[in-house]
Amino acid sequence: METSTAAKGKINKMYAMQLATIFIGFIIFGFSENIKGPAIPRIQFDFSLNESQLGTLLxxxxxxxxxxxxxxxxxxxIWGIKRVTVIAFASMAISGVFIFLSQQYMWFSASYFLMYIGNGMLEIGLAVLGARIFVRNTGTMMNLSHGFYGLSSTVAPLIATGLMKVTMFGHTLDWRGMYLVMLMLSAVPIVFALLSKFPGDDINHEERTPFRSLLRDPVLWLMVFILTFGVVSELAVGGWLVNFLEKAYDWDTVKASGMLSAFFLCFALARLLLGPLTDRLGFTLSLIVFSGLSALCTFAAILGGESYAFLFAAAGVGIAMIYPTVMAFIAKRYPNGSDTAITFTVTLMGLGSVIGNYVIGGVIEFVKGRVGSDSANGLLRGLQAGYGFIGLCAALCAVTGIVLYILLHKRREII
Known part of the structure; x- marks a missing residue:
């Protein structure tokens, strides 16, 4: 009996270590991706970069x-998820040191590139860890872990702005010191990762789902489209909402930024609180319902005018659920090939999201030119069309989800 209790306690302790690695990892991930906002103008000034050079850097x-x-x-x-996760965190911490020491643009850009290499590894590493560890209540736990990313993303710009004004030993941290401090936090989850054991690394190569089998599965390709449409809709809000509100409704920057903050708050709270709903509804149906909700809110906000602008923020509730629910779906459907399936979907999603932002800008310019490029009405219609594309992506996410549901229903494989 004592042996059983001790073993159970050891398992609980190990699970706590695993959770700490994932949850803190997502917090660090959110920080590293979203502290650049306040830093970019200062980086541009220090290195005398024009807009084209800045765009090239990003x-x-x-x-x-x-x-x-x-x-x-x-x-x-080859190395196992534990080593890869530690390397991802370590590369981010090291990049923070290099960014702090960088005085020349080439040195800085190389350091920044290293940080994004670490970000990419962490994106996949945390998703794979979640897929292997969250075998029960998968939707709840996936959304909860991604909720920590949402929370850290919400406060990251505020923390970065505050840190850049801090003075230590007679020197202001500025953007270099801020990056050093924030990225060195990556050392914290390294400790938990080193003390943990992660399942799945002992699976033999023969037991893993072959990559060719994954490529032949139409379900995986549908997941690529769902994830791409969902993430384009999610990320585009951060880049276009403030611009839309300022130019379409003459809002000042503070008021428009407040609406963006409200979007991220709805986004984070949805992931933290609505995860259990995805387990009850099922992952496939959840993708349809939540992406459809986001599309409806976005279209209603555009068509309703300024008085319905609060629905732009409400759209964050629906779109927040897409990414973690897709990860939960993959974890359930491909238990012995989740690492490959996640890498495949996320990589293609990344390519799609880059194209999506170009399309939004193109739609705005095209419609503005057709209506009247120099007129206020032309600008308004262009902005509405461009932001309407964001809503269209959410709608296409729902439509693809319906196709997926029909396919899985015929196969009796609904998740």
Whole structure:
């Protein structure tokens, strides 16, 4: 009896270590991705970058992120998820040191690129860890863990702004010191990861789902489209909502930014609180319901005018659930190939999201030109059409979910 109690206590302790690795990991992930907002103007000034050079910097980093996503599953099979996770956190901490020391643009851009390599590895690593650990209440736990990302993303710009003004030993931290402090927090989850054991690394190569089998599965391709449409709709809000409210309704920056903060708050709370609903509804039906809700809120906000602008924030409730629910779906459907399936879907999703932002800008310019590029009405209609594309992506996510539901229903494989 005592032996059984001790074993149970050891298991509970190990699970707590695993949870700490994932939850703190998502907090760090949210920080690393969203502290750049307040830092970008200062980086641009210090290195005398024009808009084109700044865009190139961010594009190269996005490329590094995608490259890391593409090779992380391969490293996981060779070294195991524990080592890969530690390497991801370590690369982010080291990049913080290099960014702090960088005085030349080339040195800085290389350091920034390394940080995004770590981000990409962490994106896949945390998703794979969740897929292996959350075998019960998968939807609840996936959404809860991603909720920590939402919370840290919400406060990251505020913390970054505050840190850049802090003075230590007679020197202001500024953006270099801020990156050092924030990225060195990656050392915390490294400790928990080293003390943990993660399941799945002992699966033999023969037992894993072959990559060719995954490619032949139409369900996986439908998940790629669902994830891509969902993430384009999610990420585009951060880039276009403030711009829309300022130019379409003449809102000041503070008021427009407040609406964006409200969106992220709805986004984070939905992931923290609504996860159990995905387990009850089922993952496939949840994808349809939540993406449809986001589309309805977005279209209603556009058509209703300024008095319905609060629905832009409400749309965050629906779109927040797409990414973690897709991860939960993959974890359930491909238990012996989740690392490869996740890498495949996330990498293609990344490519799709890059294209999506270009399309939004193109739609705005096209409609504005057709209505009247120099008129206020032309600008308004262009912005409405561009933001309407964000709602369209959420609607296409729901439509693809319906196709997936029909396919799985015929096979009697609904998850």
């Amino acid at each position: 594009s190269l980093n996005a490329l590094g992120y995608l490259i890391a996503c593409s090779f992380t599953a391969w490293l996981t099979r």
